[in-house]
Amino acid sequence: MSHRAVRVATAAFVAVACVALSPAKLPAASSCEWNNVERVIAIGDVHGAYDRFVEILKVAGIVDNELRWIGGRTHVVQLGDIVDRGDDSRKALDLVRRLERPAQAAGGAWHQLMGNHEVARMLGDLRLVKPAEYAAFANEDSVRTRESYLRTIARSASDRTELISQMPLGFVEMRQAFGRDGEYGRWLRQLPVAIKIDGLLFVHGGISPEVASLGCEGINDQVKRELTSDLEKTRANALASLTARADGPLWYRGLAQEPDTFAPQLTEILSKLHVRAIVVAHTVTSLNRITTRFDGRVIEIDTGMQPAYIPDGRASALEIRGGETTAIYVDRRDPVELPKREGSSPQPVAVRR
16 A cells, blocks of 8 residues: 555544544553563564464463463563564464463463554554555455445545555454554553563663653553543654654664663663663564673564564564573574572562562
């Protein structure tokens, strides 16, 4: 779909389907901190690479061959960007949603974080949606659905011809599904941007010096507000919002790209957040392997899971168990050095604060 058609169709969709809706009433934000967790598995960007996503979950001992939870008390943290760039993002989203309850029932947890591509889709930026992602939402009524939708936005026959030629079946259904009251939109708007586990902060993009003082809960609260009660304001000037601005937690690349001289600023960021290190995704590592920077205080885990986007990339997972940290790949495991954790219990039990 051309950028012009996306803008026209998205603007019309928002006007027709969203403006009249009242903001969803969400519960107050809960604490974003867990301590004494015996095992953590963190996974970076998926981008519709469903098969590789499943493969690394199996290798990490999270699901069996029937995709049932076998992770026990493990806490899985997926750092966002499940959608865009790859064909099977809906399948990956559905798998995550299916695993949340059995993980909790087993004494573990699935922590799904928000990525910038989930936010882009909720705000109507569809430039990186693949044709198969639209097709995953198409059904036997999609032709009629599209015709009905076009009648509300096409101002002329030529307008209609251009739009229909560039609007795949499933477009309307996907926009509805990621809308404020849609099946995926409601779920995504409940997700945190950042969480802390045993002194480590997990976030999709990174924490910039300008944002660090908000703290974990402050970041989560503000992004949730911008995507719910303040949604129209956010859409009107997205780049001014914490959700979409370049130094916000979903888009910031500084922790992966700043020179080594950035170390003193990183020290201040960690101090404000009360953590020993930050785990980030979003920026694919140069060697497509899990990488640390600043003496292990930044851990980069986006290794390019989607082959259509990163041909020589790979699936990976970061395992944190007690005092040992390991980079897990399909074909190997490598040790990772992190700053030491203080006051760890010899027999940890997951406790949410």
